[in-house]
Amino acid sequence: MVFDPGHADFHGSFTEDGQPNLLLKYLQRQSPEVLTRIARSVSPEIRQIISQNVQGLVGGLPSEDFNVQIATDRDNLAGLLASAMMTGYFLRQMEQRMELEMSLDDLV
Incomplete structure (x- = not known):
């Protein structure tokens, strides 16, 4: 199973101070192949x-x-x-x- 940042109900869309979560936006721009490759690279x-x-x-x-x-x-x-x-x-x-x-x- 790989983290799916594109899931519509993801709870972390904004930081605690109400600003957009830039990391989440970055992850959402990544292809599923990139996320899968990164997840599989863990020892x-x-x-x-x-x-x-x-x-x-x-x-x-x-x-x-x-x-x-x-x-x-x-x-x-x-x-x-x-x-x-x-x-x-x-x-x-x-x-x-x-x-x-x-x-x-x-x-x-």
């Missing part, structure tokens, strides 16, 4: 960390042993998704930094 390590983070936020009961159902409202779900996205961006930046440092260590 398995980042996916695992985000998955563990989200499981920690909503509860870590194993689905194979429990019939877990979670109910929330739109704002809380949006907050959870925003948190997961920000975690992903942060982790990708840290991963790139680690790779750069490892490359520099190899040169020394």
Whole structure:
């Protein structure tokens, strides 16, 4: 599943101060292929960390042993998704930094 910024009911059209959300407008101009390519470029390590983070936020009961159902409202779900996205961006930046440092260590 890939983030769909073009969805008509997307809740983040404006910032808290009432200004247009420029990032959302930028994302809406991107083709689905670009968004899919970016989503697929995330490493398995980042996916695992985000998955563990989200499981920690909503509860870590194993689905194979429990019939877990979670109910929330739109704002809380949006907050959870925003948190997961920000975690992903942060982790990708840290991963790139680690790779750069490892490359520099190899040169020394």
